[in-house]
Amino acid sequence: xxxxxxxxxxxxxxxxxxxxxxxxxxxxxxxxxxxxxxxxxxxxxxxxxxxxxxxxxxxxxxxxxxxxxxxxxxxxxxxxxxxxxxxxxxxxxxxxxxxxxxxxxxxxxxxxxxxxxxxxxxxxxxxxxxxxxxxxxxxxxxxxxxxxxxxxxxxxxxxxxxxxxxxxxxxxxxxxxxxxxxxxxxxxxxxxxxxxxxxxxxxxx
Numbered sequence: 001x002x003x004x005x006x007x008x009x010x011x012x013x014x015x016x017x018x019x020x021x022x023x024x025x026x027x028x029x030x031x032x033x034x035x036x037x038x039x040x041x042x043x044x045x046x047x048x049x050x051x052x053x054x055x056x057x058x059x060x061x062x063x064x065x066x067x068x069x070x071x072x073x074x075x076x077x078x079x080x081x082x083x084x085x086x087x088x089x090x091x092x093x094x095x096x097x098x099x100x101x102x103x104x105x106x107x108x109x110x111x112x113x114x115x116x117x118x119x120x121x122x123x124x125x126x127x128x129x130x131x132x133x134x135x136x137x138x139x140x141x142x143x144x145x146x147x148x149x150x151x152x153x154x155x156x157x158x159x160x161x162x163x164x165x166x167x168x169x170x171x172x173x174x175x176x177x178x179x180x181x182x183x184x185x186x187x188x189x190x191x192x193x194x195x196x197x198x199x200x201x202x203x204x205x
Contacts, residue, residue, distance in 0.1 A: 029074055031052035032049045036115070037115045046060055049070060072123075072130065075123065079133055082105065082109045083139055085109070089101050089102070092150075095147045095152075096147075098147035103196060110175070114181070121175050148163065148200075157203055162200070162203060
């Protein structure tokens with residue numbers, strides 16, 4: 001994904017620094033997530049988010065200038081949670097096991113809150129990319145690269161195509177499953193593992 005400077009209209013007005021502010025922002029983001037999950041875009045307004053979070057609209061606007069800014073913060077929150085799980089997974093001496101663990105994490109995050117994930121996938125494609133999302137993607141790619149290196153793939157292949165391709169295959173299948181309302185995590189993981197495994201076998205020849 002190419003990186004574009006954040007649109008000022010989607011940039012939070014201020015970052016929470018005190019515990020009370022952090023709690024307020026967390027409540028706003030969770031309220032937004034629950035509205036997206038239950039009513040979709042129709043009920044997703046700053047007034048509705050503030051009411052559900054139990055804060056005034058004025059308090060909400062102290063942190064977020066508009067709905068898009070809330071949405072982008074939600075996307076970044078989910079991206080950071082995914083990266084945290086990736087960085088926290090056990091180190092596998094076997095690269096293939098490491099790849100499987102990464103795929104399991106990706107599938108779990110998509111189907112953990114599938115309706116929310118579908119909305120955020122669509123919004124991520126619409127909104128300008130942020131430096132945080134780019135950074136998270138690069139760190140996740142570095143973990144995947146480490147797993148592939150343990151599998152003995154040619155370095156040139158790793159550098160130019162394998163990391164990007166595996167991430168694209170995974171995201172494409174996971175996002176498609178989410179958009180079609182799939183909820184069976186194990187069935188999806190089986191298919192994604194087969195697709196990625198087949199690709200890796202093919203390029204290793």
